[in-house]
Amino acid sequence: MNDFSDVIKGQVLRPGDDDFATALLPFNRAVDQSGVRAVVIPEDADDVAATVRHAGLAGLSVVTQPSGHGAAEGLDGEVLLRTHRLRGVTVDPERRVARVEAGAQWGEVLQATAKYGLTGSSPVVSVTGFLLGGGLSWFSRRHGFGASGVRALEAVTADGVPARVTADSDPDLFWALRGRRR
Ligand SMILES: Cc1cc2nc3c(=O)[nH]c(=O)nc-3n(C[C@H](O)[C@H](O)[C@H](O)COP(=O)(O)OP(=O)(O)OC[C@H]3O[C@@H](n4cnc5c(N)ncnc54)[C@H](O)[C@@H]3O)c2cc1C
The missing domain is CATH 3.30.43.10 (Uridine Diphospho-n-acetylenolpyruvylglucosamine Reductase, domain 2)
Incomplete structure (x- = not known):
């Protein structure tokens, strides 16, 4: 082996x-x-x-x-x-969507989005861990769970296969990955 x-x-x-x-x-x-x-x-x-x-x-x-x-x-x-070296963050301000790699922290997303008036959570918590657990931030009273804003997740399944998971492609896995109730 x-x-x-x-x-x-x-x-x-x-x-x-x-x-x-x-x-x-x-x-x-x-x-x-x-x-x-x-x-x-x-x-x-x-x-x-x-x-x-x-x-x-x-x-x-x-x-x-x-x-x-x-x-x-x-x-x-x-x-x-x-996953802390996977830190890429790209922002599409028109669509109000960010693509965030597995190790990026909210501080990096805040830096990339603040100029567009978009927001995140505690700067030292990673985006992935926060969202996989549902994600309650300072803005939750207004915007709800952070996980509600997730459009897609690029995951690796337990058998090692990369998968892009959305509400349409695999509703059950999309729900489970966001760590929250429907
Ligand atoms: C200072 C501080 C402030 C906080 N503020 C908030 C807050 O405002 N709101 C809130 O909701 N929570 C908050 N938390 C809690 C925090 O959101 C959770 O502890 C979160 O899970 C931390 O994510 P992490 O990735 O940084 O931690 P980690 O311990 O590295 O990961 C957390 C969990 O996510 C899993 N995980 C992470 N990445 C992946 C991946 N790519 N694939 C599979 N599993 C993965 C890990 O296995 C682990 O179970 C705070 C915590 C701290 C210490």
Whole structure:
């Protein structure tokens, strides 16, 4: 069986590697993640899909964390996929739509959208984690759940296949990914 480093362009760190202890630190330092098997830092979406496929073949679980704001105990033996390098944000002010990569934080979206009068949430929380949990921001009384504004999600399914998920393409998965009630 190949190693993760054989199937991705990004970085793979294991116990004993110089940067391993730093790479696994979550924002919430109260949580100990030192028992993870490896930290995988993808360069792009293809790396994410390859990581999920490879972990599946090896019988390993993958946990995704852009920032570790919501870190919880219990990751021993798992593969920690850190998406914090995937930071691209593009804004279409006419359509009032932003395309945000998996590791971007709201601060980056706020910077890109403020000049158009568009808004987001706490600057240090990642957009993906916030929206996957429904997302309540300072603007929720007026605009509702952040997840209500999601148009599409580019996801990798559990068998490692990239998928663009919308309300039309897969209503059940679209609902589940937004972490909220209908
Ligand atoms: C200072 C602070 C301010 C906050 N403010 C708010 C707020 O205003 N409103 C609010 O609703 N919440 C708020 N929260 C809570 C925050 O939204 C949640 O903790 C959110 O889940 C953090 O997302 P994250 O990606 O930064 O954290 P992470 O812990 O890195 O990720 C959170 C969860 O999302 C999952 N996840 C992230 N990316 C992916 C992905 N690409 N694929 C699959 N799963 C993924 C992770 O596995 C994890 O379960 C705040 C938290 C903090 C610490």
